[in-house]
Amino acid sequence: MITIWNKGWKPFLVLLLFFLFWEGITHFQEIPAWLLPAPSIIFKEAVTSYPLFLPDIGATLKLAVTGLLLGSAIGFLIAMTLHLIPSLRNAFYPFLILSQNVPIIVLAPLLVIWFGFGFFPKLIIIILVCFFPVTIASLDGFSNVPRELMHYMRMSGATRFQTFAKLELPNALPPMFSGLKIAVTYSVMGAVISEWLGAEKGIGVFMTLSSSAFRTDRVFIAIFIIIFFSMLLYSIIVMIEKNVIKWKVKGEE
Template identity: 80%
Template structure:
């Protein structure tokens, strides 16, 4: 608890000062609420209209969690396949890079044309966003396994499968979790972007309707919800990481 406090009080203080400055500048300069509402106005609106966006939160979380889990699993399986079959890695690695050069906002309408306005195209967008950091991180972890350990396993008569499970896979866990942390923060934003395609509910829908009505206070509510759940997902990955790789020396985590 003391360690958490020692690490957390500085960013908390910075955030407090930021919100105080924000509150002060909006009152001092008499900025209209539709242009930049004060934090107190945003909090008040959130408390008064929470019944409007609570169903949207549930819809977005369902989409984000499903996309993150499938994207992470898909990304890890691709990394394992490309690592175990070098010929595939040489052929498909450039395509992985190219897949991230197509803007999601451009690809999204095509997915709607191909798969309609249902759950599937939205899920595919999140998978596309989440799988890449997991794949790249896992590949780097497999590749950077210590050569002396792999040589020792080979000299001991270990099979390729044993070398992978005993040396390469454990070595890939720290970078893999780094990729998962990135994917976790991307998943919520990917869900919101996917909801701009024409979903019936979700934080993306709530944000779009609020923006169209010049309800800037509600737009900021949506932004803060996105930030909160992105940080929550990130924290969950950190907790899982500490449980799984606690056998590593402290300096290597």
């Protein structure tokens, strides 16, 4: 997560002031803990009850990472196929848009009916929310190649495969990583939403049980866990990007 907070001390200061304001307002206004617990109460509960949600973290993280990897790979393959076969792109591009217009909360019960309460329907939900940003970003990267470079490749007698491998693919990497950054923020939340619909363990299950018992402090613990792992996975993508797209990093420096 260091890559997210490497802009100096200002983000830490803003975050500290936010928690201090939150702590102060709950004490001065005497807000009940079941309605809005203070950060100190949430932290204390996290320390004392971590054995309860520790197995849930592993289950959610496994689901989120697996869905992210599969969704990103499928998204990139779809983008590559549609780019290399323009007739397929014209035929199937509208269906990519339509795939995002069906609310997950409506689709999820159908997946449970079709595939049961196991790991597979939850995985499908995460794949559906992760593949789209990678597909669209990669397609834009493949298409937005500078004309002069494309003209140079044609003048040099490069084949279609050589043009794709040496020009279009490298040009698509920065947009593709932008799509990955969007997908990674969806993956953890997608895993939690899928767990709401039926699971034995996971942060979504922990959040549902805590909400039903009016344990607002534990609900906030689940929220902070989701935020933490979303930022962690985002930081990993940023580090991979810096090592893969070195020419971009040098240009930014």
